[in-house]
Amino acid sequence: MTPLVIKNLTKKYGRLVAAERVSFEIHPGEVFGLLGPNGAGKTTIISNIVTLQSFSEGSIKVFGIDVQKNPRLAKAHIGFVPQELIHHGFFTVEEILKYHATYFGIPLDKEHLKYLLDKLHLYHHRKKLVNQLSGGMKRRLLIIKALLHKPKLLLLDEPTAGVDVELRASLWKFIQELKKENLSILLTTHYLEEAELLCDRIGILDHGRLRKVDTTEKMLQEYSSKKVSVTLCSPLGKIDHPLLTAQSDHLLDFQVPNEMPLSQLFQEASIPMNCIQDINIKMGTLEDVMQTILRGEE
Amino acid sequence: MNRWLQVQGLYKREVARFLKVPLQTVGAPIVNSILYLLIFGVSLGHSIRLENNIPYLAFLIPGLIAMSLIKNAFDNSTSAIMGQKYVNELQDLRVTPFSLQQLCAAKTLSSLTRGLFVGLITYCVGQTFYYFQMGHFLPIANPLVLIYFLIFGGLAFGNLGIAIGMWSKSFEHVGAVSMLILLPLIYLGGVFFSLEGMHSFWQSTSHFNPLFFIINGIRYGMLGSTDIHLGIAGVVTFAFFLVCYILALFSLRNGPRYMR
Numbered sequence: 001m002t003p004l005v006i007k008n009l010t011k012k013y014g015r016l017v018a019a020e021r022v023s024f025e026i027h028p029g030e031v032f033g034l035l036g037p038n039g040a041g042k043t044t045i046i047s048n049i050v051t052l053q054s055f056s057e058g059s060i061k062v063f064g065i066d067v068q069k070n071p072r073l074a075k076a077h078i079g080f081v082p083q084e085l086i087h088h089g090f091f092t093v094e095e096i097l098k099y100h101a102t103y104f105g106i107p108l109d110k111e112h113l114k115y116l117l118d119k120l121h122l123y124h125h126r127k128k129l130v131n132q133l134s135g136g137m138k139r140r141l142l143i144i145k146a147l148l149h150k151p152k153l154l155l156l157d158e159p160t161a162g163v164d165v166e167l168r169a170s171l172w173k174f175i176q177e178l179k180k181e182n183l184s185i186l187l188t189t190h191y192l193e194e195a196e197l198l199c200d201r202i203g204i205l206d207h208g209r210l211r212k213v214d215t216t217e218k219m220l221q222e223y224s225s226k227k228v229s230v231t232l233c234s235p236l237g238k239i240d241h242p243l244l245t246a247q248s249d250h251l252l253d254f255q256v257p258n259e260m261p262l263s264q265l266f267q268e269a270s271i272p273m274n275c276i277q278d279i280n281i282k283m284g285t286l287e288d289v290m291q292t293i294l295r296g297e298e
Numbered sequence: 299m300n301r302w303l304q305v306q307g308l309y310k311r312e313v314a315r316f317l318k319v320p321l322q323t324v325g326a327p328i329v330n331s332i333l334y335l336l337i338f339g340v341s342l343g344h345s346i347r348l349e350n351n352i353p354y355l356a357f358l359i360p361g362l363i364a365m366s367l368i369k370n371a372f373d374n375s376t377s378a379i380m381g382q383k384y385v386n387e388l389q390d391l392r393v394t395p396f397s398l399q400q401l402c403a404a405k406t407l408s409s410l411t412r413g414l415f416v417g418l419i420t421y422c423v424g425q426t427f428y429y430f431q432m433g434h435f436l437p438i439a440n441p442l443v444l445i446y447f448l449i450f451g452g453l454a455f456g457n458l459g460i461a462i463g464m465w466s467k468s469f470e471h472v473g474a475v476s477m478l479i480l481l482p483l484i485y486l487g488g489v490f491f492s493l494e495g496m497h498s499f500w501q502s503t504s505h506f507n508p509l510f511f512i513i514n515g516i517r518y519g520m521l522g523s524t525d526i527h528l529g530i531a532g533v534v535t536f537a538f539f540l541v542c543y544i545l546a547l548f549s550l551r552n553g554p555r556y557m558r
Contacts, residue, residue, distance in 0.1 A: 050393040072395040076299055080393045087385040090318040102307020103394040105299035
């Protein structure tokens with residue numbers, strides 16, 4: 001059964017169209033990244049999946065269960081990590097997790113709880129009040145809460161927003177481990193390197209419309225180019241090549257399609273190999289992909 | 299998915315919440331009750347003569363129990379909902395597989411628990427005062443009637459608290475409802491006085507106040523006498539509970555932070 005199928009989802013706030021005929025699906029064990037600028041509609045889509053909002057057109061099915069017709073059953077399969085931190089002023093980490101497990105109508109699996117607390121480095125903080133935790137710890141607590149009932153679909157709404165580099169790296173590692181356990185994940189993020197590292201497929205949203213959906217690899221291949229900087233031993237004359245972006249006495253910069261071999265470039269640009277002192281290649285990133293797609297739409 | 303486990307879990311959490319702040323949720327109401335008993339029951343009570351020769355202190359105790367129950371059941375629901383709105387906890391519940399009925403049940407039962415808990419303490423304090431003044435404890439005339447009115451009165455105000463909490467945009471709104479609407483209704487419902495001695499206008503007005511029926515039902519449960527017909531009080535209290543329950547469900551579904 002497909003973990004998530006969204007068909008023609010349309011959500012309007014008065015005249016503002018937050019999501020317009022959005023369709024995509026997430027396959028078992030896949031990490032799907034939903035990317036786009038602020039206000040593109042990422043959180044709106046997630047909010048509709050977990051029924052925080054209701055939509056006017058289209059359908060969302062979680063493991064074949066329509067979230068509008070049977071929200072309770074659908075939500076039992078979903079783990080949700082929201083953008084906003086939750087403070088739980090009165091309770092300790094352990095207390096809040098024990099209560100939270102019961103909300104899904106299943107007895108608390110103490111082994112699983114210990115595993116998650118260990119894995120996300122909160123075991124030694126379990127007796128602390130949630131208010132006493134740092135922002136990063138609170139974010140990890142949100143992830144544990146989302147995984148307590150062993151969901152098959154995990155929705156991560158900017159899970160690394162505002163956390164330090166070290167914690168971000170450890171969360172990425174953890175998400176990769178979850179993927180190996182065949183958990184299907186929908187991830188929204190503004191960190192494009194995060195999406196590039198974690199996502200199997202990517203959907204690019206803009207103004208509520210899904211502009212492009214494809215594998216990360218194909219997106220990079222198709223919509224980005226590599227930057228090639230060639231340092232010369234001695235100056236060459238003026239080079240006339242469509243891919244040349246800058247030229248000085250000893251330096252040539254090219255923006256080259258990913259699939260184009262450098263030997264072909266040098267041949268076309270008439271650069272003798274014995275004139276080349278050094279070559280620096282910077283591969284295209286998702287940022288280039290985003291810019292290309294969003295600029296193309298404009 | 300065990301539905302009972304869900305309700306039980308949320309109920310336990312809500313009860314734990316109010317027990318975490320005992321001074322605010324239990325201590326303050328107890329001090330209030332002691333002050334009312336001291337001022338009205340002991341000091342002024344001697345000069346108040348009731349028509350059926352019931353000591354004023356005996357008349358006051360069930361009124362104070364009713365007031366504690368209603369006020370605390372209402373406050374528990376409103377403060378829980380408002381607090382959860384402010385720290386994003388409400389979202390936690392909205393993404394879990396709770397039905398509206400389950401949410402209502404767990405939250406209202408925890409409010410009833412707090413109401414009964416404070417009501418019981420008020421009863422114990424009242425009995426202590428009564429014993430020292432009269433030399434014996436005040437007997438409970440009709441325990442079943444008392445339980446009926448305590449339960450449905452507490453449940454009604456627990457539900458009403460949910461509705462007000464969901465619709466209020468700030469603690470100021472909740473405070474306004476509590477101080478400007480609920481408190482006058484409690485006082486005019488006959489906590490401190492009997493309807494018999496009142497002007498006929500206020501007597502007829504009181505019949506539109508559901509609290510009047512709850513308070514007098516509780517009083518009948520304890521003393522065996524009341525200003526009103528017990529059957530009517532029972533029906534009005536149950537009907538009021540149903541209306542509040544529907545309001546609570548409606549607010550959860552359609553309130554500003556609605557839940558599916």
